Every structure is written in C-alpha cells, then in structure tokens.
Amino acid sequence: MSGPQCCENPPTLNPVSGSGNVEKLGGLDAYVSGSPDSKLCVILVSDVYGYEAPNLRALADKVAASGFYVVVPDYFCGDPYDPSNQERPIQVWIKDHGCDKGFEETKPLLEAIKNKGITAIGAAGMCWGAKVVVELSKVELIQAAVLLHPSFVTVDDIKVVKAPIAILGAEFDNLSPPALVKQFEESLASKPEVYSYVKIFPKVSHGWTVRYKIDEPEAVKAADEAHKEMLDWFVTYLKMN
Numbered sequence: 001m002s003g004p005q006c007c008e009n010p011p012t013l014n015p016v017s018g019s020g021n022v023e024k025l026g027g028l029d030a031y032v033s034g035s036p037d038s039k040l041c042v043i044l045v046s047d048v049y050g051y052e053a054p055n056l057r058a059l060a061d062k063v064a065a066s067g068f069y070v071v072v073p074d075y076f077c078g079d080p081y082d083p084s085n086q087e088r089p090i091q092v093w094i095k096d097h098g099c100d101k102g103f104e105e106t107k108p109l110l111e112a113i114k115n116k117g118i119t120a121i122g123a124a125g126m127c128w129g130a131k132v133v134v135e136l137s138k139v140e141l142i143q144a145a146v147l148l149h150p151s152f153v154t155v156d157d158i159k160v161v162k163a164p165i166a167i168l169g170a171e172f173d174n175l176s177p178p179a180l181v182k183q184f185e186e187s188l189a190s191k192p193e194v195y196s197y198v199k200i201f202p203k204v205s206h207g208w209t210v211r212y213k214i215d216e217p218e219a220v221k222a223a224d225e226a227h228k229e230m231l232d233w234f235v236t237y238l239k240m241n
Helices: 054-064 090-096 099-114 128-138 155-159 178-189 217-238
Strands: 021-025 028-033 040-045 069-073 120-127 144-150 165-172 196-205
Touching: 021 099, 028 054, 028 099, 040 054, 040 099, 040 128, 040 217, 054 069, 054 217, 069 099, 099 120, 099 128, 120 128, 120 217, 128 144, 128 155, 144 217, 155 178, 165 178, 165 217, 178 196, 196 217
Parallel strands: 040 069, 040 120, 120 144, 144 165, 165 196
Antiparallel strands: 021 028, 028 069
8 A cells, every 4th residue: 555655755846847738638638748740659657746746747858859759647637645735645645546547547548649640659657657557558558668666566467467568666665665576577577478677776765766856966867767767668669669
C-alpha cells in the first residue's frame, strides 16, 4: 500500500511550467510537448502529484527534443494529492484515483493520439503511473513500456507483460524494494519473447526521477541518468515499429 515514501519531496505545482501547452485529448486535459508531425508518441503517466509538476514537464520537454510527441495526461482531473490536506490522507485520496481508473481512461486517449497519425506509442509510469503502464503493456495497447520506481506493481503483473519493458528501481524503496525488482527481473528472464531491461540505481530513493531538488547536483545527475535510460529504451523500441 502507498505510504509516506510515495509522498516525500512534494513538488510545487505550476500550471504554466514547461515549453509545451495544455489541450484536451480523449476527454482528459494533457500537457503536450513536441512536434505533432512526429509518428512516435511517449505518454508520461505521473505520480500522485499529477501533470503540473515542473520536473515532470521538463522531462516531457526533454523527451520531445529527441523527436517524440509527448503527452502527460491529467488523470486526476484537477485533484492531485495534496499532502497539506490532513483530512484527506493518501489512503483516502487513492480511493478516488485508482490505477484501474487510469488504465480505462487511457484507452480513449490512445485513440485520440492515433487519430493524429501516430504509428507507435510508448508509455513511462512513475510510482502510481507505473501500475497504469504495466496494465497497458499486458494487453499490447502500447509498443514499449518503462516503469520508474513503481508502486502497486506485482510479480503477477510482470508475468503477463507483452510489450518490451524496462524497469528502473531505486536502492532505497519501500514500495518496490530491490528484492522485489529482482523478482521482476527473474520473471522477465523466463520470457525471452519479451525484450526487457532491469536496473537498480544506487544511492537513490523512491521518486528520484521526478521529485529531485533542482539545486542538488547529485540528485539532478541521478535523475538524468534514469531519464537517459528511459529515452534510450523508447528510441530503440518505438523506432523499430
């Protein structure tokens, strides 16, 4: 279950951050970055803090700069988790924003993206978002998947993944500890038909790829390393489609 670590280092949300723009796609507001003429799309599925997190939008812009059309949906419809609201702790908030709901809401989003002429779609999920992405990869709604410090993902989920998948875990993670990530790796190793990559990053904690402090060089460096791994995965497995 989600706990304190999944909520650490909350971002200061900013609805006008990033160089992209917000538009409606498949019924959801979404931050969109990159060329609409690209044939390749990457969806970034946020953690519980949602699509207005500046670091997440900066990551979207970074991926877009490599030639992808990038979409960051607002799955929480203007209601991201607010750690200052003591009357609505994460265990209560999550009841209104289940990962299963996010998975269902992605289906019309995917149709809207395909209607733009996109031929291959990848998705990366952070924390809460990783569960949404793993569900998409089970039914081949996407062509490539990346999970970053996942929450709620189980070995049983990994057993039925069909899309090429990379899993980036943290050394210090109560939600997906290294021992669990190793089990993911073992499960994927028994599925040679599914391209996979698993890495545990040293000296980092759950959430490190999007909830780092921009004035801490080591934190930025660690996040950048994970971003590069994610981008390399999409370059390899989306451009082959």
